[in-house]
Amino acid sequence: MFRSQDRIEVKTPAQIEAMRAAGLVVARTLQRVSEMTAVGVTTAQMDDCAAQSISDEGATPSFLGYHGFPAHICVSVNDEVVHGIPGPRVLADGDVVSIDCGAIVDGWHGDAAVTVLVGDVAPDLVELSRVTEESLWAGLRAARPGHRLSDIGHAVETSIRAHGSHYGIVEEYVGHGIGSRMHMEPAVPNYGRPGKGPRLVAGMALAIEPMVVLGGSGVHVLDDEWTVVASDGSHASHWEHTVAITESGPWVLTALDDVRP
């Protein structure tokens, strides 16, 4: 059953275990799609791979039909930040490709994203992805009982800022609570001062998802009403994990490895 904690869903240990099952489907699907992401592959082929993977796992895709989204994953290339729609686009050498996947098992959601580098990618873009992933893990480490919600965003921002002022943190899109629905309270920004917001307790689950642009952080939505792009055309990276807060620390539910605290 749920207890209310400032409207944040608190799961039982058994429910967190169920979320781990969904998280593993997402992890394995992202691994399969990442492995086939290469020069000459279309983003629609990536979506087909994800659809097959989620189906083979006996799970349900979270994204397909979500507010009308027409695919199983989001694929965002280069200046596309998030919510890119798979289609006929053919990947080219040097592309920076973010893949975002959600899956449902027994009513529980997992949500994660990776950035994949296609072929020979410019060193500053390799670094962009590395810095973004590192900031995700800084945020994940802050997801523990006794901390406050804004400690997570502060950890993400601090990690990115440590690498210089040339990285823009997207503020219009944020992480979120997750569990019996994909998007729940609370919003989890990727910036902010520490020590604010609700206190984190065991049983909460959050999707932490820094979006970082190698340039200005301004973004806008394309005419397809989904694809979010960097307004100055800069490349972007997006990394995401679903994490459960447990008594003994963060449990990254969408990691392939079982790094249970």
Ligand code: MG
């Ligand atoms: Mg996601």
Ligand code: MG
């Ligand atoms: Mg998410």
